[in-house]
Amino acid sequence: MTDAEFEAQRERLQKLSERWLEPLGLKWWHVTLTYERDSGEYKVDGEPSPRSIANCAADWRYLNANITWNMLQVAEQDDEELELAFVHELMHVFLNEFRALHGDGATHGVERDDWLAHEERIASTLARAFVWVRERAGAGTDDITAISTITANVNGVSASA
Ligand SMILES: [Zn+2]
Numbered sequence: 001m002t003d004a005e006f007e008a009q010r011e012r013l014q015k016l017s018e019r020w021l022e023p024l025g026l027k028w029w030h031v032t033l034t035y036e037r038d039s040g041e042y043k044v045d046g047e048p049s050p051r052s053i054a055n056c057a058a059d060w061r062y063l064n065a066n067i068t069w070n071m072l073q074v075a076e077q078d079d080e081e082l083e084l085a086f087v088h089e090l091m092h093v094f095l096n097e098f099r100a101l102h103g104d105g106a107t108h109g110v111e112r113d114d115w116l117a118h119e120e121r122i123a124s125t126l127a128r129a130f131v132w133v134r135e136r137a138g139a140g141t142d143d144i145t146a147i148s149t150i151t152a153n154v155n156g157v158s159a160s161a
Pocket of ligand 1: 092
């Protein structure tokens with residue numbers, strides 16, 4: 001990946017960050033993005049994982065989160081796919097604290113991998129829900145007040161916009 005390609009992909013993620021962090025309430029958190037340029041180096045939980053697009057590490061106690069992006073995989077995504085992946089990772093910021101209840105072994109008869117599979121599905125489901133709500137609210141607008149408009153509609157109050 002050349003410098004220019006890397007910069008173009010970094011900008012796509014930066015735009016998504018500006019588009020999503022505030023309406024999701026994540027300005028309360030300190031969310032950083034890290035960019036791994038060479039997928040041969042890309043690891044999840046210490047294991048090489050060149051086909052993963054991103055990994056979220058969050059510390060719910062201090063409201064810190066870091067999302068590490070595999071830039072070669074980022075470059076493979078069209079805008080719609082990348083947005084879903086981006087919001088999916090942000091959902092992990094919220095969901096990650098349940099992992100603290102879980103340790104490395106089985107808890108309440110549930111193996112860690114099964115637990116993580118459920119977290120993945122919830123993150124995917126919520127990411128789609130948020131993207132759909134936003135699309136319905138403003139047909140792709142970056143106006144975050146569109147979110148309160150759709151909320152008003154859901155509550156039966158007529159929209160002002
Ligand atoms: Zn995930």
